[in-house]
Amino acid sequence: MTTLVPVFAALGDDTRWQILSALGEGDASASALAGRMPVTRQAIAKHLGVLQQAGLVEPVRAGREVRYRVLGARLSDTARRLDAIGTAWERRLAAIKEIAEDPTAH
């Protein structure tokens, strides 16, 4: 089981979501992204590093520039695991509630 926390840490930032949203429209380089955002290219480069480390994004060299591609797979995978945990918690709650409402059962 790959570690979940870095993915959430990566997703817990507004600027990175702006980057991901932009990349969702199509691959782009750090410089291109810096053009339409209120931060420096280097700041974006750092964010892209974090996103890549989390497996949410993938670099693609194209000559002298490096375009980044968003990876939906990691997101879907994370979603599945999140849902599994959430469902387990809900199940436990439901069981407790049922016992509370009808203690004679079981």
Add this chain to the structure above:
Amino acid sequence: MTTLVPVFAALGDDTRWQILSALGEGDASASALAGRMPVTRQAIAKHLGVLQQAGLVEPVRAGREVRYRVLGARLSDTARRLDAIGTAWERRLAAIKEIAEDPTAH
């Protein structure tokens, strides 16, 4: 659409996952959690505040103590939205790939 980012920010911390994991086994108070973890009660209280703010946890007064209950619903909800985004990204990628492999189609 409730804001997603705070939830991820809350989930992007190791200590908070330890807390959530412990609460997954059953409701507990800050003091009880501090007993089995290498941090102060106040630190845990702060984390619980963050988790509550994110809607991942709910306080339940029980006399002089306050037990916390984990909320799977928020997690499942978040998972659904995550999956939707991830799927959309994958769809775009697949479309591009298809065009690249068979440019004459369409």
Add this chain to the structure above:
DNA sequence: CCGACATGCAACTTTCGAGTTGCGTATCAC
């Protein structure tokens, strides 16, 4: 009433992440 346990609030370090500037290097276009 009184001691023990549980919580709440506030001030204070300390660590970490976001963002910046500055500079060196590679690559395209002519």
Add this chain to the structure above:
DNA sequence: GTGATACGCAACTCGAAAGTTGCATGTCGG
């Protein structure tokens, strides 16, 4: 080759988050 464009690396500032200590408040059992 030369200028312009695109990256990469390193050092620095800065503000927020994690964690701590100290103290005041509330509540339960006897």
